[in-house]
Amino acid sequence: MERTRRSSPVSPPLEYAKEGTEDFSVLRRLLLAPEQVQLDRLRQRLDTFVVGPEEVSNVLPDAIRLRAQQDNRLLASMVPITQEALALSIKQSPQLISDSIAPILGSAIRKALSRAMREMLQSLNQTLEYSMSWQGLQWRWEAWKTGRPFVEVVLLHTLRFRVEQLFLIHKKTGLLLNHVMAEGISSQGEAAISGMLTAIQDFVRDSFQQSQDEGLESLRIGDLTVWIEQGSSAILATVIRGTPPVKLRDVLQNTLDSLHAQYSDSLKNFQGDTAVFLETRPFLEDCLQAQFVKKQKGLPVAFLVLCALLLALLGWWAYHASLHHQQWTEFLKRIGAEPGIVVTSIQEEEGRRVLHGWRDPLAVDPERLLEEVGYSSNAVGFHLEPFIALTPEMVHKRAIQVLQPPESVEVSIEGNRIVLMGESSHRWISRVDQSAMAIPGVSEISMERLIDTDVKQFETLRNALEQQAIFFLEGQGRLPDRELVKTQQVKHILQELDKEAVKLGRELSIDVMGYSSPVGSQSINLLLSEMRAKKVLDILSEPPYQVLKLAAMGKGVDPDGTSVAGEEKGYARSRRVSFKVVEAKTIHPPREAGVRKGP
Amino acid sequence: MIQKKICLLGAFAVGKTSLVKRLVSGIFSDKYLTTVGVKIDQKKLSIRGQDLMMVIWDLYGDDDFQKVRASYLQGSSGYILVIDGTRKETVDVAGKLHELAQKTIGPVPFVLLLNKHDLVDEWVVECPMVSDLRDQACLVSMVSAKTGEGVEAAFTALSEAMLRS
Ligand SMILES: Nc1nc2c(ncn2[C@@H]2O[C@H](COP(=O)(O)OP(=O)(O)O)[C@@H](O)[C@H]2O)c(=O)[nH]1
Ligand SMILES: [Mg+2]
Numbered sequence: 001m002e003r004t005r006r007s008s009p010v011s012p013p014l015e016y017a018k019e020g021t022e023d024f025s026v027l028r029r030l031l032l033a034p035e036q037v038q039l040d041r042l043r044q045r046l047d048t049f050v051v052g053p054e055e056v057s058n059v060l061p062d063a064i065r066l067r068a069q070q071d072n073r074l075l076a077s078m079v080p081i082t083q084e085a086l087a088l089s090i091k092q093s094p095q096l097i098s099d100s101i102a103p104i105l106g107s108a109i110r111k112a113l114s115r116a117m118r119e120m121l122q123s124l125n126q127t128l129e130y131s132m133s134w135q136g137l138q139w140r141w142e143a144w145k146t147g148r149p150f151v152e153v154v155l156l157h158t159l160r161f162r163v164e165q166l167f168l169i170h171k172k173t174g175l176l177l178n179h180v181m182a183e184g185i186s187s188q189g190e191a192a193i194s195g196m197l198t199a200i201q202d203f204v205r206d207s208f209q210q211s212q213d214e215g216l217e218s219l220r221i222g223d224l225t226v227w228i229e230q231g232s233s234a235i236l237a238t239v240i241r242g243t244p245p246v247k248l249r250d251v252l253q254n255t256l257d258s259l260h261a262q263y264s265d266s267l268k269n270f271q272g273d274t275a276v277f278l279e280t281r282p283f284l285e286d287c288l289q290a291q292f293v294k295k296q297k298g299l300p301v302a303f304l305v306l307c308a309l310l311l312a313l314l315g316w317w318a319y320h321a322s323l324h325h326q327q328w329t330e331f332l333k334r335i336g337a338e339p340g341i342v343v344t345s346i347q348e349e350e351g352r353r354v355l356h357g358w359r360d361p362l363a364v365d366p367e368r369l370l371e372e373v374g375y376s377s378n379a380v381g382f383h384l385e386p387f388i389a390l391t392p393e394m395v396h397k398r399a400i401q402v403l404q405p406p407e408s409v410e411v412s413i414e415g416n417r418i419v420l421m422g423e424s425s426h427r428w429i430s431r432v433d434q435s436a437m438a439i440p441g442v443s444e445i446s447m448e449r450l451i452d453t454d455v456k457q458f459e460t461l462r463n464a465l466e467q468q469a470i471f472f473l474e475g476q477g478r479l480p481d482r483e484l485v486k487t488q489q490v491k492h493i494l495q496e497l498d499k500e501a502v503k504l505g506r507e508l509s510i511d512v513m514g515y516s517s518p519v520g521s522q523s524i525n526l527l528l529s530e531m532r533a534k535k536v537l538d539i540l541s542e543p544p545y546q547v548l549k550l551a552a553m554g555k556g557v558d559p560d561g562t563s564v565a566g567e568e569k570g571y572a573r574s575r576r577v578s579f580k581v582v583e584a585k586t587i588h589p590p591r592e593a594g595v596r597k598g599p
Numbered sequence: 600m601i602q603k604k605i606c607l608l609g610a611f612a613v614g615k616t617s618l619v620k621r622l623v624s625g626i627f628s629d630k631y632l633t634t635v636g637v638k639i640d641q642k643k644l645s646i647r648g649q650d651l652m653m654v655i656w657d658l659y660g661d662d663d664f665q666k667v668r669a670s671y672l673q674g675s676s677g678y679i680l681v682i683d684g685t686r687k688e689t690v691d692v693a694g695k696l697h698e699l700a701q702k703t704i705g706p707v708p709f710v711l712l713l714n715k716h717d718l719v720d721e722w723v724v725e726c727p728m729v730s731d732l733r734d735q736a737c738l739v740s741m742v743s744a745k746t747g748e749g750v751e752a753a754f755t756a757l758s759e760a761m762l763r764s
Contacts, residue, residue: 173674174639175602175654191602195639195654202670203635272602272676 072261133303152184161242162290164224167194168259168280169235170270174198177234177270177277180284197237201228229256233267238287248289255283327375334369339393341366341384352379359384362397390441402439403432409450417444426454426503458500462581465493465510470577472532475520479535487539490579497581498545509549511580512537515558517571522556530554536577551582602652603761604674608700609681610692614714617744618681619657622754637671646758653758672703677710677761679753680732684713684722684741690729697732708760710753711736717743 029036067074090097136154143153155162164185168177176194181187201216215235219226225244229236229252236256240248259280260267266276335341335355340363345356355366359382366384370377388394392413399411399418409422418436429452436445468490470483479487494510501508514533516525533552540550558574607615616629616638623640638657643650658671672678678700683689693711700709711732713724719741726733733739738756742749 170674173602173604173676174656175604175674189641191641191652191654192639195604195641195656196635196637199635199637199639199656199671202668203637206668206670272604274600274602 072264155184156241158292159242160291160293161240161244161248163238163240163244163248163288165239166284166287167197167237167239168277168284169194169198169237170267171198171231171233171235173270173272175270175272175274177274178280178284180281180288182288182290194237197226197228198235201235227252229253231256231260233264233270234260245291248287251289252287255287259283324375327373330373331370331375334373335366338364338366338369339391340364340389340397342387342389349381352381354381354383356383357385358387360389360394361386362394362401363389388440395439395441399436399439399442402435405432413442414446416442417446418442419446419449421449423451423453423456426452454500454503458497458504461493461497461500465490465497465579465581468493468579469573470532470536471572472575472577474517474571474575475528479539484539487536490536491540494540494545494548494550498548501547506547506583507549508547509551509582511582512540512550512552512577513580514552514554514577515574516556517574518557519571526554526556528554529556532575532577600650600652601762602654603676603758604654604656605757605761606656606658606672606675606678606700607681608658608678608693608696609714610683610686610689613681613683613686613689614744615657615679615681618679618712618714618742618750619655621744621747621750623655636668642754644755644758646755646762649762651758651762653754669699669703672700675700675704675707676764677708677757678704679757680709680711680736682711682713682724682729684715684724685718687723687728690724693729694732697735708737708757708764709735710738710740710757710760712749712753713739713741714744716741716748717745 064074086097135157139153139157140150142148143150146153162182164182165187166180167190168179169175170177174195174197176191179187179190179194187193200219204216215230216228218228223241225240227238227240227244227249229238229249234256236252236259238252263277263280332343335343340360341357342359343355343357347354347356359366366382367377370380388398395418396411396413399413403411405411405420406424406428409420409424409428412419412421418439420432424432429447429450432447433445436442468486470479470486470490472478472483473480497508497510512533514529514531514536516528516532518525520528530552531554533554537550537552558576560574607619609615619638619640623642629638636659638659640655640657642653642655644653645651656671656675658668680693680697680700681689682693697709700707711729713729715722729739737760738753740749740753740756742753744750
């Protein structure tokens, strides 16, 4: 409509023209018609002024915001209505309310629970993390030295910051409205401290002529910082250990602001009764924040080193355990195979192993076996009864021990027979038979291949003697000088033979036989041969022998000499004295060479 | 719990600090008195079944009472005016401090203590001198910080007066 009128300004004047009669009116209408219409309409609107919902809806949000900034009267007037509305709403549709509250409550409860859990875990974690490290050890030492609990020392060292106490203080009186502390903090005289904090503020303010709104913002004492948030009627003093982040300040200021909004009347009319401020506790407790130094990820070096050491130790132990085991089995194998030792049982006694069984006194010392395999000998005990083993090895050992054979004799055992090989003196051989039979497990002795060195020597000497011949000149019983020397050789052989005979225990006679050549008469030859034999005997008789006896006999013409008859050379060989050993094999025990003195 | 702030007022060396010491063993040392000009202690009392935390501000001032910071008086619910019985001039100072207190905090209860009663032989202060103050005080008492005579009673009396008002 409006639009139509404005777009066709010619038509209204025509309307007025019908009504008016005066010229002036006409003129006015002609000149001011459009404005007149507008004025009329404005008047009409003012006369019937009602704020339409449209207009209110346009300004309502801003209006509420503006008013809330100005003061809290709007809030105050809203409270009863809201409360009633809420109450009514709960009455009418409780399900709706509980549905909408449930998620909030749920998450709030979850949050509270998880916070409690986190705090618990954190202190546990830290304690664990640090209890293994080098750092941890140092702190343990510190804890021990200072007498503080380890957890507390860890806390102090790992803390970046921690809000320890909050004082909500009434500004005008300096009285303490509420006070919260972090866990483990003990406090005394909060009321006095609260007053002192206010006094110090006043002091600073007065001293440096600051306005009432200004105030001390922070104090620092060593590791402690006190942050002071100023409100119109309350101040919030926060005691922080460590270095707090700046954004904590916002948290504190916001807390103080919201407390102001909530308790403005109580703060204004505060007369010393702090009961109403007990409800501020959760808000203040929310400010009890803490942050810890992050430990670098990964295992701590000290922990790794410890692990490596442990592993090495374990390896070393395992190596030794297996070596130990190896040595033990080796030992058992060895002792099991050892002749003359029979292990019947192995028992654990007082932490050591004791072997029970039998041992031939000639068997190897078991301690030596232990030593050889390298097993520690004091970890093993032996309880071995003595016995005589009849195994070939032990019989052999015993034979060696009993017979004490010279190095040139080899002793071996074949079943129950002892076999001797090699050569030995007559003295040893003559005893060996008897001794050998006394060895347990021996019932036969074989000495076929055992050579008697004394017999051998005797035979050698006998041969040597019997090949000797002393030659005489034709028809003479006198010895030429050359042959005289030879008799000395013969005498030497005889002396040796005499010694051997003593050793062998034999009586010994030597025939000294004289011969002659066939030249000449038989009777003369006999005489001559006799003469020659006696001549040699005389020479050989001195010095006397121990058992040897010499007998001179004339044999007449040499029977062998005839085979080469006719030759002067053959005859010359017949004019001689030869020797023959006649053994008188008397059996008596052999005697020491030196013991026997003369026949 | 009810908390009340009270102040100790009086000339230099009348025994204010000694009186507080009689009552509590505080956490702050006396050096705060000279540096910050105040030392604060707390004392929990039980007045007819009502717990009361008394926060006691011991103000430092030499004889020039103007040096007492008015801001420290703010918010007090009562005060203790101390006179040294052995020194006449302390009466004057007490009067002026009383005026200052009434001006700054308004008509709050106070007790008037004539201290050093143990030295009663040397007393120079006589009753007429304090008659003005005596009429307004809720209690006038002769006390001794040295012997402890009347000290606790004086604080209790002030507490009762404060709880009543
Ligand atoms: N004999 C006696 N001396 C006191 C008494 N009270 C305080 N004094 C002494 O007076 C001096 C000043 O006391 P102080 O408490 O420091 O006074 P303040 O300046 O008012 O705090 C000190 O030497 C006290 O020992 C009292 O009751 N009797
Ligand atoms: Mg003093």
